[in-house]
Amino acid sequence: MGSLPLPVTLTARLLPVAVLACAGWAYSGPMAEQSKDRSESAPQSSSAPDKPGAAVASKTFAKPPAPCDAVPTSTVKSLVPDGKTAGKELSATDESVRRGCSWSALKGYDYRWLDVSFEVKDSDDLAKKAFAAGDGEKRTSPLKGLGDEARVTSSLTTKDKQDTRESVVTVRTGNMLLTVTYNGSDFESKGAPSNDTVIRGARKAAGDAAASLDSGKGS
Numbered sequence: 001m002g003s004l005p006l007p008v009t010l011t012a013r014l015l016p017v018a019v020l021a022c023a024g025w026a027y028s029g030p031m032a033e034q035s036k037d038r039s040e041s042a043p044q045s046s047s048a049p050d051k052p053g054a055a056v057a058s059k060t061f062a063k064p065p066a067p068c069d070a071v072p073t074s075t076v077k078s079l080v081p082d083g084k085t086a087g088k089e090l091s092a093t094d095e096s097v098r099r100g101c102s103w104s105a106l107k108g109y110d111y112r113w114l115d116v117s118f119e120v121k122d123s124d125d126l127a128k129k130a131f132a133a134g135d136g137e138k139r140t141s142p143l144k145g146l147g148d149e150a151r152v153t154s155s156l157t158t159k160d161k162q163d164t165r166e167s168v169v170t171v172r173t174g175n176m177l178l179t180v181t182y183n184g185s186d187f188e189s190k191g192a193p194s195n196d197t198v199i200r201g202a203r204k205a206a207g208d209a210a211a212s213l214d215s216g217k218g219s
Helices: 008-026 029-041 073-079 124-133 195-216
Strands: 098-107 110-120 149-159 162-173 176-186
Touching: 073 110, 073 195, 110 195, 124 162, 124 176, 149 195, 162 195, 176 195
Parallel strands: none
Antiparallel strands: 098 110, 110 176, 149 162, 162 176
């Protein structure tokens, strides 16, 4: 079967996602810059807190890792056939807070998309609250064996008689939030990969990305 050009319907579906992603990533930029300015103008001191027993917020990670290196080539090849294994780093206002990478390809009639993003919070407690608040109205299922806590969602959408199935895995490790999105469509049958396929794919990529964090703790 010959390759088809990316349909207009899919382009229309992905464009709003890209716009929203950019908006979301830029959201905390100004606040991050203000925080930076305040920290630079404040008196610096290397001494420990002068109050006995003063609490220090736990912060496992100082910054996000290089996102395009977080998923092994073998995993990218299996989840995004014919995709460029190097990936494309997503634009971020402040790379010390958020970084992400995406992979996508159309092989024959099958389209696949994978993206991985990392976000650091100022403390483990703040990351816990953000993770808890992220459930929203979507139906989620807990995942075991990933980070300190993890969950997964899956959904099927239909537009112009074309199905697209997507799974999102969110993982919290310390003060780091990891989000993996994996979706796909079959433009010949107008169908989509099975629910099990997208969940296993997102789970695999999330496991690899979470494992890559181990070498970055405290960095």
